[in-house]
């Protein structure tokens with residue numbers, strides 16, 4: 121059954137390996153003659169075109185999905201997006217909804233109490249609520265106007281991996297559908313973006329085949345008490361997710377910061393041997409992040425970089441590189457790069473003797489507020 125290890129050392133390893141097929145399932149048949157097929161939204165093209173604000177609400181790893189979704193929706197569909205943690209949103213005094221605000225709750229389990237409360241609050245204010253979830257028939261699915269089921273298959277490891285990447289791809293489909301309905305993209309552009317999404321499974325397979333790079337990098341964390349993750353733009357979110365994975369399963373303290381903000385605080389932490397993970401793919405902010413890496417190295421810190429194949433400038437600076445193949449759209453890099461950080465966290469946790477599937481104090485789904 122889906123809940124057996126099938127030769128893997130733990131569910132985390134199995135679920136990391138399942139990411140390419142999960143994304144393939146999600147994308148299959150999504151591009152038809154009438155554009156992006158997203159009937160689950162249960163909104164007409166006119167209703168979609170009228171949406172003037174999107175609220176994304178989630179917790180934990182799913183909240184990190186919402187940060188990526190915000191960039192995709194704003195960039196592709198040109199709609200204003202607000203992200204909030206459900207546990208914060210629920211106690212905010214004022215929620216600024218318009219008559220055409222769409223609320224999207226992102227929840228792997230569909231049972232997170234804070235997220236369900238937020239969805240009910242939004243419905244109470246007259247908003248349409250759409251759920252992105254991995255569990256068919258979950259409470260979030262039942263209580264929403266529409267549900268996009270990401271079909272990643274049961275996720276057993278408490279730390280989310282395949283649901284994270286699948287939910288990002290689901291968000292990209294939603295962003296494309298909105299862009300198309302609002303006339304922000306013509307047919308050929310939509311098709312090009314869909315092709316970029318369809319290239320992701322093979323790119324992830326390639327990263328998984330490079331797991332030895334993560335195993336080697338894990339050795340650099342042997343004597344660490346803390347780690348800093350840096351990135352810019354969409355990869356500031358990759359940094360957040362990498363730090364979350366590491367602290368959840370290895371109990372090493374980890375903090376993520378937008379690379380350009382490091383000088384306003386975290387740089388004070390740096391000393392010889394302090395591990396810093398920098399996500400620095402080939403993109404518009406590459407050179408800015410390279411400058412931050414130089415600042416890190418000048419303080420004697422040990423830098424591990426996630427970089428694009430062939431990036432000799434980064435390779436010559438840092439202690440170790442986690443290589444990713446080139447990704448045609450820089451906004452999709454997080455879906456590829458995070459796979460290295462999942463494997464890195466797992467190797468660090470195993471080296472420290474931790475139970476990667478069942479970290480202490482954490483639950484797979486938190487059904488209390």
Ligand code: G6P
Nearest residue numbers: 180181182227228229232280483
């Ligand atoms: C728990 C899990 C996390 C998850 C979060 C939100 O804290 O340990 O892995 O990201 O809940 O879960 P959801 O099911 O709403 O995505």
